[in-house]
Amino acid sequence: MSIEEQANAVKNMLLAEIDKSKNIVFDGLLNNNILNSIPESLFVNYFLPCFMGEPKNSNWVMEWISIAGTPMAEVGVFKDGTNEILFSVPSILNTNNLFLHKQGGDIGDIFTRFDQINSNTPSRGLGFLIQALNSKNDELINNH
Structure with missing residues (x-):
């Protein structure tokens, strides 16, 4: 095996370990019950x-x-x-209850808040988006 092949093998092994560690930390932060x-x-x-x-x-x-x-x-x-x-x-x-307290925000506000949450915790971002859009849908149906 050439030095270049050995270096690539070590590099790939290190990248795999970093990826594994990253997943463990990320999972621990988001899914720690x-x-x-x-x-x-x-x-x-x-x-x-x-x-x-x-x-x-x-x-x-x-x-x-x-x-x-x-x-x-x-x-x-x-x-x-x-x-x-x-x-x-x-x-x-509870950050999910801070936004649109009185359901006064528009769709743009919902997606702005989604981007803020999603950049930090993607699983919460999606949950927020679904909840906020459902609430906005209910608001629109009830007001018309």
């Missing part, structure tokens, strides 16, 4: 009052995000002592 979780006692005694508008600490949102990992992540609440997940708290920032 593992929730960060906290004990029920911590949720009830500390965070629940915050969600009810009576925070004990003005920095509670940052603490919550540090537990969740991101503002778009849910947090599991588990039973003290058993680690059984009782329920999950929805994300504090």
Whole structure:
């Protein structure tokens, strides 16, 4: 085998490894169903009052995000002592509900937002587009 063939073989092997690693990371970012979780006692005694508008600490949102990992992540609440997940708290920032809050945007706005989401997370971009177009369709049908 010539040096050029060996170099090409190594190059192809490295490219395959990079592609494999990229797919593992990408899949982990988008399809990770593992929730960060906290004990029920911590949720009830500390965070629940915050969600009810009576925070004990003005920095509670940052603490919550540090537990969740991101503002778009849910947090599991588990039973003290058993680690059984009782329920999950929805994300504090749901980007799907930020756009067209009152369905006032036009089709161009929908596709602009789709491009923004799709460039970061393609699977969410497609989900947003389908949901937004269905909502816009319902709005048009109900208004005419």
